[in-house]
Amino acid sequence: MDMNGKNVFKSDPFPILMFNYTKPSISKQSQPVSCLKCDIIFSFPLGKEDYLGHLFLSHRLVIADVEEIALLEEYLEFWQKEFKHHEFEEYCTTMLLDQLPDGTFSKNEKYYLLSDILPKDRELRDKLKEKRLEKVLSQHQYELTDRNFQRECLYCRDVISGLRSTYIEHLFSKHFLQLGKSENLVFIDELVAKVATNLEKLICLYCEKKFKDRATLKEHMRKKGHKRINPNNRSYDKYFLENYRANNQVHEKKNLSYPRKTRQKLANKNQDKEATCPSGDSECVNFKQNQTSEDSDSDWSDWNAESLQTLACLYCIERCKDFNTFRQHLLAEHSLDFDSCLKDLNFYQRIKIVNYIRRQTYQHRCVTCNRRFENNNELLQHLEKETHYGVGEKKQWDKPEYFFPTYEDDGLLCILDDNPNDDTDETVANTLNCVPIILQGHGVLIDLRNECSVAGRIDSADGHMNINLIEAVFIDRLQKQHAFEQFMVRERMIRQIHIPPHINITQEIHDWCESGCGRPKLKISKKRTFKEKRVQKPSCTATWIPSKLAGSVLGDSLLKYSRTPIMVFSKYSSQFNSAISKKKRSWSSAEIFLAKAILQTTRRLANTTKDTSC
Amino acid sequence: MADAAPARGGFRGGFGSRGGRGGRGRGRGRGRGGRGRGGKEDSKDWVPVTKLGRLVKDGKIRSLEEIYLYSLPIKEFEIIDFFLGAALRDEVLKIMPVQKQTRAGQRTRFKAFVAIGDNNGHIGLGVKCSKEVATAIRGAIILAKLSVVPVRRGYWGNKIGKPHTVPCKVTGKCGSVSVRLIPAPRGTGIVSAPVPKKLLMMAGIEDCYTSARGSTGTLGNFAKATYAAIAKTYAYLTPDLWKELPLGSTPYQQFSDFLADKPGARHHIDA
Numbered sequence: 001m002d003m004n005g006k007n008v009f010k011s012d013p014f015p016i017l018m019f020n021y022t023k024p025s026i027s028k029q030s031q032p033v034s035c036l037k038c039d040i041i042f043s044f045p046l047g048k049e050d051y052l053g054h055l056f057l058s059h060r061l062v063i064a065d066v067e068e069i070a071l072l073e074e075y076l077e078f079w080q081k082e083f084k085h086h087e088f089e090e091y092c093t094t095m096l097l098d099q100l101p102d103g104t105f106s107k108n109e110k111y112y113l114l115s116d117i118l119p120k121d122r123e124l125r126d127k128l129k130e131k132r133l134e135k136v137l138s139q140h141q142y143e144l145t146d147r148n149f150q151r152e153c154l155y156c157r158d159v160i161s162g163l164r165s166t167y168i169e170h171l172f173s174k175h176f177l178q179l180g181k182s183e184n185l186v187f188i189d190e191l192v193a194k195v196a197t198n199l200e201k202l203i204c205l206y207c208e209k210k211f212k213d214r215a216t217l218k219e220h221m222r223k224k225g226h227k228r229i230n231p232n233n234r235s236y237d238k239y240f241l242e243n244y245r246a247n248n249q250v251h252e253k254k255n256l257s258y259p260r261k262t263r264q265k266l267a268n269k270n271q272d273k274e275a276t277c278p279s280g281d282s283e284c285v286n287f288k289q290n291q292t293s294e295d296s297d298s299d300w301s302d303w304n305a306e307s308l309q310t311l312a313c314l315y316c317i318e319r320c321k322d323f324n325t326f327r328q329h330l331l332a333e334h335s336l337d338f339d340s341c342l343k344d345l346n347f348y349q350r351i352k353i354v355n356y357i358r359r360q361t362y363q364h365r366c367v368t369c370n371r372r373f374e375n376n377n378e379l380l381q382h383l384e385k386e387t388h389y390g391v392g393e394k395k396q397w398d399k400p401e402y403f404f405p406t407y408e409d410d411g412l413l414c415i416l417d418d419n420p421n422d423d424t425d426e427t428v429a430n431t432l433n434c435v436p437i438i439l440q441g442h443g444v445l446i447d448l449r450n451e452c453s454v455a456g457r458i459d460s461a462d463g464h465m466n467i468n469l470i471e472a473v474f475i476d477r478l479q480k481q482h483a484f485e486q487f488m489v490r491e492r493m494i495r496q497i498h499i500p501p502h503i504n505i506t507q508e509i510h511d512w513c514e515s516g517c518g519r520p521k522l523k524i525s526k527k528r529t530f531k532e533k534r535v536q537k538p539s540c541t542a543t544w545i546p547s548k549l550a551g552s553v554l555g556d557s558l559l560k561y562s563r564t565p566i567m568v569f570s571k572y573s574s575q576f577n578s579a580i581s582k583k584k585r586s587w588s589s590a591e592i593f594l595a596k597a598i599l600q601t602t603r604r605l606a607n608t609t610k611d612t613s614c
Numbered sequence: 615m616a617d618a619a620p621a622r623g624g625f626r627g628g629f630g631s632r633g634g635r636g637g638r639g640r641g642r643g644r645g646r647g648g649r650g651r652g653g654k655e656d657s658k659d660w661v662p663v664t665k666l667g668r669l670v671k672d673g674k675i676r677s678l679e680e681i682y683l684y685s686l687p688i689k690e691f692e693i694i695d696f697f698l699g700a701a702l703r704d705e706v707l708k709i710m711p712v713q714k715q716t717r718a719g720q721r722t723r724f725k726a727f728v729a730i731g732d733n734n735g736h737i738g739l740g741v742k743c744s745k746e747v748a749t750a751i752r753g754a755i756i757l758a759k760l761s762v763v764p765v766r767r768g769y770w771g772n773k774i775g776k777p778h779t780v781p782c783k784v785t786g787k788c789g790s791v792s793v794r795l796i797p798a799p800r801g802t803g804i805v806s807a808p809v810p811k812k813l814l815m816m817a818g819i820e821d822c823y824t825s826a827r828g829s830t831g832t833l834g835n836f837a838k839a840t841y842a843a844i845a846k847t848y849a850y851l852t853p854d855l856w857k858e859l860p861l862g863s864t865p866y867q868q869f870s871d872f873l874a875d876k877p878g879a880r881h882h883i884d885a
Contacts, residue, residue: 130711133722134711137710140747141708144706183752245711245722298757300727300789303832308830405805409808411807414807417825
């Protein structure tokens, strides 16, 4: 029994998945890394400078922005593999300088620069940055939740134990020493140790000046406001999560000359600019950007598990990744059809079976005959030989002790599918709400929950079993009868419905379910295609009238009531045809145009108008 | 003015608080790496903005359950703090970097998933994305507090002692993941994957079986589905809830004169 009072078997062959986070390992030990081209080995991180120096002197290779590369060892490993089969020129840019590596003058010496202009290199650097960020975040997560931290305060004699954030809080609230918000910090132990050594050595945290004794140092730090970390001090960069973001602007060296606020403003401006104009249309994109950022803000679906829980086999040590492979494994290795064994059992029985088998296997007992063996192999052989693979008899596993899980974090118990359909609203036909609908038109007696009853003919009923009755007689608790033309009964008041004896209700229900439960048939929306629509459109798309007619009463009425645009034949027809066709119903501009046209035509072109009309 | 300097020698003497205030003032504002710490948050001074907030602040509403009874939407997280305050514990489930491709490289932000609960009948979930981890965590905690729901617990068999498990089988669904919570006998503990286990523990459910379907690899949807299932415990009508209760009046009606009286009330959001 463990502390919660449950029966737990701590397993040997089955590793327990720990609930707490395990401390991630960020190795600080020196790693041997061999040179890119030759086979000289340097040990990192101490030998980094020698390594780079060697690269420059012996191979004339320079790596651009070396300080910014995350996980330098992996970067170098990658390129080492590449350079085994390829030459420098393939990947590096070649530069011609007029001097040898040691400084002496010599014309046109070739030097190679490995930089992220090459897309492969750029990809690699980005990937390494992400990887480092992941590592750092897991360390950060650990530090956020680990309660086993204990340290004496740097100023007073209190021992703070518990979370690291309480320690940082204490330093800030009691002693006004600002290290930063604990959620933004990582590698807190190292940071605190570093600060502690600085204070021990009587060096100010901010300006790094040395002082004579502790009192002067304290006084200096208090007066000058130096009880915080200098933002310009790059050696503290690694303790802040902000710096692990793959953001290139933050580390622009040339910008260090600007004061901090200007740098921040520049950084923010650049970021906002990027956010708002990937395309030309800034306003409309801005709106979309806000939307997508908000959506991604509250989006839960991008958090994916790094490693999935594996299922342990019931009999052997094998672990399977998911339920299907588990079933297949059982079938193949142990000739056991899992589904058929669990077919008619409810959820609790399945749980008991699994726990029973696990217990038996742990104790090296056979499931069927209960014989005990020395180790797992013998048990497996016995099971194989006697084909005792199975789940055992009901009286063996149907004991209340098997409600409790045998192993902690047993993944198999979490996927024992009971009928999931009984409490979802997918199946509608499993209810008896259809009975009143079936009984429509028949006279029934309904007993209500408040000890009354009502008899009447069912007029209509809905899917929730609310029933409308006509010609009803309500019988109250005192057996008095009251007649009602219409009576509506809510479903929650119904206790019983007495079905008339001449109706075979089971057959009716069966027929009802067969015929689709009274659900209305889905209308198949017949969408007409464009071709069909065009066929049915009237072929005449415009009505032509002579301009002579245009000003007349007939013309007016044609204009007013025709469904198709009116086209007037005249030399000037183009002008007001467009007006008319656009504004069929509005009179004013059409009137004006018509008037003008009429005047003109009557003056000059009376003879040339065509006498056609549709 | 001067604090009595403790007789302890060396560096471990305490500072006077007046000295620190100066340092704190100058240290305000964020450094390039987010190092500066903002001043102490004025946590005690809450000026309520909604009607419900005002009622809560003046103590007219005695418990969170009264708010849940009338299904009033809670728009200020200080209301939850007021009632559940000390008991509420938050847990950061995950901080993940989210990247967006921009013209000048990638823009990384941090997304924090937070679950909050008082281990005795309330649970909430929140997610927030921000450039700084601390901001993301703080924002997520606020959203989690706003999403706090009550959890109904019941018995598996004998109704002795305190309720310890879910009252009935409930299912919650989010995305493709559907989680089913099944009552378990006392002493079983929580039988589930790590993520829902945390949520169920924070909700105060001691024993429960779970059954999950769908792509449980998407832990975000998995957590949300569990939250939905837990929230459904109070949505399920069991026979012991059949008794008809007389309709009460909502707190807004009850304290309408108090709400109307308050001077200087400019912005009232009809919550």
